[in-house]
Amino acid sequence: MIDKKEMIDRLVGVESSKMTYYTELKNTIREMEKKNIQLEIINDVMKSFNIDMSMDVLLKNVLEKLKHIFPIDRLSLMHLNNGALEITGIYPTTSKYVRLGAKIAEDRSLYWRVVRERKAENYIVSKSDAYIENRTFAKLGLKQVLIFPLFVKQKVIGLFSLASEKTIAYSDQDINFLQQLSDQIAVSTENARLYQEVLYVKNEWEKTFSAVDDYMFLVDLNGGLLRANKAARDFFAAPYENGKTRKCILFEELEKAELIDECVRTRRTVSRELFLEDKYFDVFAYPVFDEKDGIYSVIVYMKDVTSKRQYEVQLLQSGKLAAIGELAAGVAHELNNPLTAILGNSQILLRKVDETDDTYFLLEDIYQCGRRCKNIIQNLLTFSRQDEYMFGKFSLNDAVETVLGLIGYQLRQQQIRLAVELDETLPLIEGNAQQIEQVIINLLINARDALLESDRAEKRIIISTRHQDGFVQLTVEDNGTGIPEELHHEIFHPFFTTKRASKGTGLGLSVSHGIIESHGGKIELESEVGKGSKFTIKLPVTRKER
Template identity: 45%
Template sequence: MVEGKQEMIALLTGVKSSKRNYYTELKSTVEQLRKKNMQLEIINDVMKSIKVDMSLNDVLKNVIDKLTVFMKCDRICLLVLKNEELVLSNVYPEKSHCSKVYSTVFVENSLYWSSLKNKETIHLQFEQTDDEFFEKQFLLEAKINSILVLPIFIKNKGIGILSIGRKDGACWSDEDVSFLENLADHLAVSIENTQLYTEVVRSKQHWEDTFKAVDDMIVIFDKNLHILQSNDAAKNVFNCEPEEVDERLKTLLQTTLQSLKPEYSDLYFDNQSIFEAYTYPIQNNQNQVYGVILYAKDVTGKRKLEAQLLHSGKLAAIGEMAAGIAHELNSPLTAILGNSQILLRNSQEEDPAYSLLTDIKNCGDRSKKIIKSLLTFSRQDEYLFELFSLNEAVNQVLHLLKYQLQKSEVDVNLELSDRLPKLLGSQQQIEQIIVNLILNARDALEISDHINKEIVIKTLLVGNKIVLTVQDNGIGIHENMLSDIFLPFYTTKEMEKGTGLGLSVSFGIAKAHGGTIEVKSKLNQGSTFTLKLPLQPPRVIEVSS
């Protein structure tokens, strides 16, 4: 009876109904709070992506994973405006797109372009409209029946489109649309940040690739001359590591830092290479110098070419001089040779003056041949070869140089092979090589400290080549100079004692005979020059340096 009365009172007063409504409203409020919390998490994730290196695809994945918890969402895609074209940038899930990523959307009759141009959100359910638009075919192929298109703007500038699709065709509530529009605004910041970051990385990579691709040396130093950066060319030349600076550069770099002006200098390396080095001060926006750039270019080939051009000019001048010398000397030589021949006819061999007259005639003949050789060298005339004995050429040269060698107190030891075949070539030119080699050996002995000064001359047959060696125990040649001694006008002798043409001319003659000249030398121990000539050289040759 009492329980019945209490139940009746509860029904009349609406207590049960109030409790039911209270729990219903509480459940709804909790659901709304959970939804709001999820929305805040999505916004937070988007904002996080602004600060970290996160791809847009990862951002979209995080967004859709959170959205699907409280909102029906089957497909989300991002289109970015690039060079006045709307490009499909990202789609999630990746298998949900029918058009290719990075494909462009045509402007005409486009739902996306309409949203971007009009700055409005478009909500469309395909079952309730027969409107045709460019994207419809692709969306239907992806089984999307309801779409929400949100324009993405930043600083009142359109940068893209966020498209969200559903397969069930359901519509979005005003609250969902408001949240998604807010999401699009935050996503705009993330997109701009990603684009800026990508551009910075691309520019940095482009600069580094360009920096490395330059064949010339580029090194960046700070004010303390510590290496901040260097390209591969600099590392190959200097073999430099951080905190290391080549001593040859310190003066140039310090001068630039002190003068605050570009500087220039030539750098010479042990491998005979030459670099033109330029230094430039580096300034910040306040015109304060905080470092210096070194740019160095390998000009070894250029300098050699310039030297060759200079040498060519000298050789051309020699050719002109030789013609004048020949005319000037031929007349007195004709008189000397003619008178010596007349005196020889009137003298007997046992006459003491006979050998002197013979030497006069031989020297006159040799002088005439030397003049002819000089003209031939300058004009590169053709030479016809004849058979001759290399041993005979050696003896003839020694006979002419006998007085000079005796005066210098040089002993000459001969080791001439008696089995040498005759050589086909120009005897007077081969004699010119022998003269140059012997005189160079004598000059090296004159300035040496050795008491016993000796020249050893050998001839031998090696295979199909005849070999002549001239060895001395003089001062020798520095290893760094061995590659230059055959260059025209290169000499280590004093101005009045050498022209730098002897070995150059000799090497040219040997090469014209199909042979070569090799040298081995050690400081303070002597040098050995080896002339190698083939038994069958060219029949007709050109003599050049």
Template identity: 35%
Template sequence: MSTLPLFPAVIIDFLGSATAIALSFLALRYSWSLIRLQPNNFIWGFLFYFCIAMAAFSLSRGVGHIIKILLIFGNRNDIWHLLSPFSGGINTMLMISAAAVTIYYHKGLQAYKAIRSEAEKLSEANTRLSNSAEQLQMLNTHLEEMVEKRTKNLSESEKKFRNFFENSKDIIYFCDNDGDITSINTSGRNLLGLDPGTTKVNFYDLFCHDSDLLKYLDELHHNGFVSDLEMECKGKDGPTRHILLTANAIYNEKGQMIGCEGIGKDMTRLKTITEQLINHEKMASVGQMAAGVAHEINTPLGIILGYTQLLMDDFDENSEDYSNLKVVERQTRACRRIVADLLKFSRQAESFKTSLDINLIIQEVLAVTEHTLNIHGVTVLRKFDQNLPMVFGDSEKLHQVFINLFNNAQYAMVEGGKIIIITSASKEEVVITVMDSGSGIPDAIKNKIFDPFFTTKDVGKGTGLGLSVSYGIIQEHGGTISVKSPVEHPETREPMQGSAFYIRLPATGVANHENEENLYNGGNTGIR
């Protein structure tokens, strides 16, 4: 039986073993290069140890095959039989090592991933820490500048609020839950008459009417706000004020009400103007009625007066019938005087206006009335402006105004006193002040004194039309008339009992000096 030659197989085995050894060491060298580039890379570490195991295995197996071939071809089979168990054991051990490295790769890879994840987290945390450190460093560097800027902004904001709080003409207040005012602006203090040193004031005590207070509290607790509540407020030792309130409740973090803040607008002047407008409308209506009534009554009164005087001629002056007719005549004349006042009040009489010197008008009235005033213990003090401009008006009607004012002043000074008359010019106006030292006018009737038929005189002593007629005459002349009581002495500014009427008439801008000498020599020109 012929056999195949073994030489080709031996050559291939020899070359294959040498090639395996070369390639394994080449792989080992390459993995070592990777380790040097990235020492912490798990994959390259695994490949490096795997290449060591494979290089050792290839070296053991290739050297074993080469030695086997050399011994067999050198007829030293006995030596090979002695070495082959050791060669096989070494190859097996190295194969197991390579397998072990491969088996534990997955576990190592999981550990590597876990470690890498933790490393990434640490890296991210380190990045955040680094950014925080940079921000902290920047904050530390610019802290003073930032604090200064923030303080400036807060200061400007506080200044704006403070200016608004202090300079507002309305009442701005803050209260606690018991109604005690914790803060109030200057306008509020002035309006309520509170002293700067006053430490504790209860806002609820300022309400004049309990119904207004109950409505204020009810809306505040149920709605959390109060909108446009009209109330009457009583200040400390001052007049009653009409206030329009708007307020909001203040709550703490738990939603509990701990106080309120609000704004109050003083509506007293508007209320007064409204009442005056109502009075004006009422006076206009009464004037229209008075004109009709006066015309209807004037004719029969004239007939009654005429027939009474005819009858008086038929009786002796000392007879009882004559006396009775005299009473009828006197009362009829009184009725006609009332009718004349009504006509003046309704401004139905004709008006003849011309340029007038108001000082001369007053002096003419005093020439007629001053003697009577002196008899009743009333002294007239004059202080006339010698450069007073002219006014355009009806002399007869202006005479009537001053007669009414002087008569009312005399009535207010039962035991005598002083009437001070001051004339002056202000802002293209002529201002006449008629001041007396009488009993004064109570606050309760100040808004009524210009109403028709309103009088404080006893029955039969006044019709209540004097000031109403005067009011209408001054308005007809484009002026105003107002009253103040009590008053201040015009020179000493000390409080003085009495009343003062202020008449303002438009000036024509032309001064009259023709009658100055006669005017100012006719009476006392000083105020004492």
């Protein structure tokens, strides 16, 4: 039996009002939860869409959230690439009827119709063949498909599709939310695509930048290093003397040369030649401009041209030697005829004159001087032959003897005592005898010049050979003026000389250094000011291919 209170509540509608209130409250809470989920989905798309996340993972995350508010079973993304509509994302991915990368045919296509009409489609799947997609929808068991165009700057870049296995009545608010979701996916996918393009270009540029063997680096307007390619980084990383880094030494040289300052001031490419660590570099500075045509950095490009400089010097020296050789050959041939007469006639007279006769010694002197002249001419002809520098087996001792036969007499005439200490057990070496003779002449001439500049009473040159540790060694030592220690690294550089302008060109030692290196050997210097210099040439018995 109903008590009075309950009967009064029913009569005045209190119970009914409570039920309506709770029903509306539940609906409001449900709508708020729905809105929260929608915001979460939009927020997740914004946060989670990055270059490392695949489309499938993104669609999976979105679908799991969407299922809380809509009975959606399948999501897919399509993008327009070079005029083709291509499937770029699917979830779930288990279907054998749809595959990633597949291109949608344009004829009788529902998807293409959405692209052309540029508006969303809420499509209820039918059994007709009106669209080519119907057959696939049927195989997947889909009843309803929502398709939204993806817009970027008013341009359709693709489609976002949501499919269900049952028919759903979507409100306008639902459609608006799904369109917002599609717009956010469009922006995110386009940003990811642009980022990939930038990343690809960046990687390609960095690979190209690093593949260059020459040194390339970017500096700011204050000379601070911003970026460098691998070759430059390796160069900077190597240790240097005096506690300084190579980078520090290089930037000091750049500052001295005012390379970057001039580049910024003139707004043009500037070049210099720098010498660093026994090497020559062609250095170029290129200004880098911003959108407002202002310079904000400078690209510095360094190319090692040491070998090029050495080749140029050798070519110059070879040209000079060739000219001298032609002249010497002509003079030698002209002298050979009168020398033949002198030698022949002196021999005839020597046979007719008795050895006790005073004139005999005069004739003997004429004959010996003629023989010496003939040997000098023969050595000059041998040295001047510049046809081909062919490598072959030869004796270093023979090369020394040939050179001494050419200039030994001159040295003795200048009151220079020659001491020759040749190792008779010296093995043959592979190389070009004429080039090695040229090196020996250069060393002897330098030793002579150093002795003539000194005030020593006894001027001495010691030439010695020996075999040690797989190398044959030639040493030319003098007791002349010596070379300051700070110049030891510079004397092998092209055009560097300590002699007066009229005495030297600065090419002799540079050419000699290049010749010895081409033979797989090395040339070393020991010198002290006031005591003299010693040059040692080391040539391998077995020459390595270079």
